[in-house]
Amino acid sequence: MTGMSTRHILLGLLAGGPSHGYDLKRRHDERFPQARPLAYGQVYTTLQRLVRDGLAEVDGTDADGGPERTKYRATEEGERELADWVREISAPAPHVVNEIFAKVVVSILAGGDPAAYLLDQRAAHMARMRELTAVKTAPGSDLSTVLSADYALNHLDADLRWMTTTADRLTTLTAEVDTA
């Protein structure tokens, strides 16, 4: 499964330990300030689907003086699924930065190897850029082919520069995520 995925992000937030829906929503909105805030309904629906698919399970309830709240934790299968997702490179189309960002953060949360992931993603981006360069420099390429390849190349290049800076910031980012 690819794509920006609420279920994987919630699984990533559960990697640090059992949590309830309200807390997951709050941490999601803090951690991904550029994303749209999660609606409570979406959090609970997603959690129920995770339980249905065996990726998460109920870990008791927690009243803490207020209303009773159900806590969830990731199952082993959920952890495996998460580990696969954070390693899986994204199809190098332009504008995939949000998805890559999510994987880097989730990878830090789940104790993965975000630096290795970024290198793999870079290799995939470079491979796509080589293809586009070959298309645009092929003898007889018409102008619209060249222009459309240029457009994709410039956006992939922007993604790559962002990934390079992110790789350089991983130490700081890891410290920030770990202490939050």
Next chain:
Amino acid sequence: MTTTNGDISDEETVPPLLTASRLSKTHGRTPALRGASVALRAGEILAVTGASGSGKSTLLHCLAGIVRPDTGTVEYAGERLDTLPERRLSELRRTEFGVVFQFGQLIPELTVLDNVALPLLLAGTSRAAAHEQAGEWLERFGVLGQETLRPGELSGGQAQRVSLARALVTAPKVIFADEPTGALDSLAGEQVMAALTHTARESGTAVLLITHDAQVAAYADRELRLSDGAVVTDGAETSTEVTS
């Protein structure tokens, strides 16, 4: 001479033309290379990328026999460049290698034609033959008609294409290009890269291309990425496992 340390992989049928193993080089107290290894095959175009100070240019200088590494080995077609006498090194640089830098480093007092013919004249080719060959290379790089101009009268892109013609006129086996488009706008840079890679592929010349620009690196067959003087990715032919 054959290698005795088994650095060349048995899996590869064609041995690399130019190999560096575990190169280290320190400038003063600053380590520029820390155990970098690279293999360049005949006819291959390899982009070496990385941030400023990652060791790209030092790697090129070691591979081209311009600088000797502190430790590690450099081997070109069976000869150990890191231990070769200067006289033989300079002969190799003249006959087997071509070099292009960010600023073409053409000789300002000479005409375009003489600049390109110069390596042949230095190697003892007659003036008429050298000029004829130089003219052919200028034509291939689309700068014919400028032969009588001085480098100062050319645009940046034209000057760089003249530099490429000069680097290729001796039919070298390897071109070392250090940020060859670094001083050009993107369209001129594109023309230089298209000319360089097209000609190299046609003539089977290997190219070691240093660049910090991913769009320039995308003209190469693969990318070798350096960070702090060490290789972090040695993109063995990754090509196209990802669908668009």
